[in-house]
Amino acid sequence: TAGILIPDLCVLAHLERLEAQVNKSHKKSEELQSAQAEESALETKIHQLRHIRDKLRAEVKQRQARANASSANVEPDQTVEISEQDVLERKQENMKAILQAYHFTGLSGKVTSRGVCVCISTAFEGNLLDSYFVDLVIQKPLQIHHHSIPVFIPLEKIAAKYLQTDIQHFLFSLCEYLNAYSGRKYQADQLQSDFAALLTGPLQRNPLCNLLSFTYKVDLGDRSFPFCARLLYKDLTRTLPTDVTVTYQGMEALSTAWEKHRASHETLFCTVPLHRVFASFSREGEKLDLSLS
């Protein structure tokens, strides 16, 4: 990873760090492999359990049918019919499950009496976040009946541009804005909840989460280096900022080494999601302490 924070004075220390990095990346790929193996094992288990469940269900139905048949003297053909019904029921359940699972594609919908109700499910880094709905009335002109899009997302603008001429573009554009908003909100929420200890003041944010301002410190032994960061997200379809300013808040002038750190922080905030930057800060905080002792 980029962003070297420790000024190295010794070649050995540098080699040690390189070795540690290689070991870490080995560990990561091992972890990934084991996670994948676990996943496929669980999948197989799910299939097996489903198979057992279906068998048990069929058996229960058969026994019930036999009980009814013996009391009412019914023909044995009934048992064949019941298992057909069972197959159809299972198919219907399967279909319902697939329709429900469509949420995970990010864009799904249900036909209504007037048209269609579209559901946009947002996600960031594999985390499923909020869902938003747009209920459309199919008539000329196409109309939005009601929706749950937040007021600060420019829905009217996007609709004015694309709704009548290219509905696909309308939906994709809306998806873009909503996913980006969800992602920015997620990063800000994560920063507030998980890394409050590294902040020296409250996180300043706005509804769109497109302007974030916060103060944080980097501790080196008994010295504390306070910084102030201001992140502007001028492109509402992106989850990374377009403008970042990091300013040093201490009294004395910043040494060249620390000036490099400050600049590297600016680059970090521009290229890496906010909470990941702070995760790396908290890890490197430990490294910094170790290098001193």
Added chain:
Amino acid sequence: MDEIVAEFIRRTILKIPMYEMMTILKAWNFLSENQLQTINFRQRKECLVQDLVLLCEEKCASLNDAALLDIIYTQVHRHQKVWDVFQMSKKPDEDIDLFDMEQFKCSFKKILQRALKNVTVSFRDAEENAVWIRIAWGTQCTKPNQYKPTYVLLYPQTPYAFTSSKLKSFMPLLGQALTVASKHHQIVKMDLRSRHLDSLKAIVFKQCNQTFEDHNSITPLQERCLELDVNVDSRIIHENTVEKERVQRVTQETFGDYPQPQLEFAQYKLVTKFKSDLNGGILAERKEPLRCLIKFSSPHLLEALKSLAPAGIADAPLSPLLTCIPNKGMNYFKIRDK
């Protein structure tokens, strides 16, 4: 703590009903738990208030602390005031709105202080990134009147602000301060007014109907159909079932299945010429248009309108002048001849 602040705090606390006293004081968070525990809350209200004011004095409450208490009281008793809605707009191709709350608060205060030397401006952040603003107005030579403040509930990065003000003369200045501080181009007062702030919000943010059809839920329509079939007794024949069902359908299409936002009135100012089916008559010959004001009042106007056709009092569909209220975000209309 000067006398003005002491008296202001005393009068504000006196307004608070006893059953809300603890909640509001805790929300204010100016007097600590320990301090509140030293007070006897079972004594007569006047004595309780005196004790509380003494505590505030010991803690040197400032005018801003008192203003915050007033904001909290108003937040809890928002329905006691009538709220107007203002809509701000930007120029068509303006840059993205990078709203900075601290910058806004600073700018807003500066604009008012530059215009009127004496003014008290207080802020309280609210949920959903909104902010409550309280302004007590003074002039170049008189101190601010703390008993006739203006309250504003602003939703940043949206065009809307809700205001309640007894002093109307300061509204243009308020509008200018809001517009400039939030980097908008102009501000317009909407023809929408109500005591129910949450309903106004639902109307302008178009949040009235929040049920959506989804594969994960049964539609309410399906549930209702099941109910209707259960209560049928074959010996009873409803002669006008067809008409009843039509009325139900039309009402449901117009008003939806969700609870209506709460408004107290709708007002129609007519400047129209008299139209009559009968030939002649004095009114029909008038060249000047008639001016009249029609006002519909109700504790819950939209629910009342919704029940008119099903109750048989009016024909369905109702006049679009009545049913357009939530969609247009208006309950004040001026109707002229075309």
